[in-house]
Amino acid sequence: LKEYKLKDQTKNPLTILVIDTETTGFTVADAEVIEVAGAEMKVDRKTGETFSITPIFDFLREPVRSKITEDITRVTSLTFQDVVNQVVDYDVLYDALHRCDILAAHHMGFDLPFMEDLAEELVHKPKRCACTCYDPLWNKLISPVTGRKFSAKKLTTILGECGYKFPAHRAHNDVNATCTALSLFPEAVKRLIAKASSDVIYQLDVKSVPW
Numbered sequence: 001l002k003e004y005k006l007k008d009q010t011k012n013p014l015t016i017l018v019i020d021t022e023t024t025g026f027t028v029a030d031a032e033v034i035e036v037a038g039a040e041m042k043v044d045r046k047t048g049e050t051f052s053i054t055p056i057f058d059f060l061r062e063p064v065r066s067k068i069t070e071d072i073t074r075v076t077s078l079t080f081q082d083v084v085n086q087v088v089d090y091d092v093l094y095d096a097l098h099r100c101d102i103l104a105a106h107h108m109g110f111d112l113p114f115m116e117d118l119a120e121e122l123v124h125k126p127k128r129c130a131c132t133c134y135d136p137l138w139n140k141l142i143s144p145v146t147g148r149k150f151s152a153k154k155l156t157t158i159l160g161e162c163g164y165k166f167p168a169h170r171a172h173n174d175v176n177a178t179c180t181a182l183s184l185f186p187e188a189v190k191r192l193i194a195k196a197s198s199d200v201i202y203q204l205d206v207k208s209v210p211w
Helices: 070-076 090-099 108-118 155-160 171-184 186-198
Strands: 014-023 033-043 050-060 102-105 128-131
Touching: 014 070, 014 090, 014 108, 014 171, 014 186, 033 070, 033 090, 033 108, 033 171, 050 090, 050 171, 102 108, 102 186, 108 128, 128 186, 155 171, 171 186
Parallel strands: 014 102, 102 128
Antiparallel strands: 014 033, 033 050
16 A cells, blocks of 8 residues: 555545455355455545545454455465464554544445454444445446446446556455545545435444344
8 A cells, every 4th residue: 555645634634444354255254354454535524535545554364263265365365374373453453443534445334344343342432434335326427537427336447447457355455446536536535425424323232142
C-alpha cells in the first residue's frame, strides 16, 4: 500500500477505514481470517472529495481453527508457509478502529462477520459500516474513460473501465483498489457516507441457543 495525499485537508474531515480480508472459507462458522489490511481515507463530509489515503496495516495471520486449502491458495496465492507464526497487531488494529468514523469494505456483508470474529470489540462497540460495492450505485456512475455506465460492481471492472489494473484477492491490493475507486468518484463517497450515517445500529446479545 502506498501513502499519498490528493489535496490539503479541511478542518473537519471524515475518516473512513477501508478494510479487506482474505479467509480460509466463506462463513465464520468454519473459516477464519488469514490476511487483513486497512487504509484510512480522509474525505470531505459534504462533497465526498478525498483528501488523503494512508495505509495503516497489512497483517498475515496463522489460522487456528481451519486449514488453507488448495482452492484458497489458488485464489489468494497464500499458503500455510506464508502465514505460519504470523499474528495480528491488535494495538494497531484497534487504534485504527477507534479513529475511524465509518468502517468500509467492498463486500461488507462478507468481511464484517470475519472482522467481528477477529476483533471482538467490534461486537461490543459497533461501528457505522458501509459497503463500497452496493452503497455507491456504480451502475449509475459514468466512467471517465469509456464514457459509459459501469457494467458491473466488481472492483476489477470498475477500475478496469477507468483504465487501471491490479492483482485482486490479496487484502492489501483490494484495499488499495477500493480507495482508488472511491477517490475517483466523490459522488460515490457522498452516497456511502449518507448510507452509513442513516443506518441504525442494533446490538443483539444472544446466549444459550443452539446456533
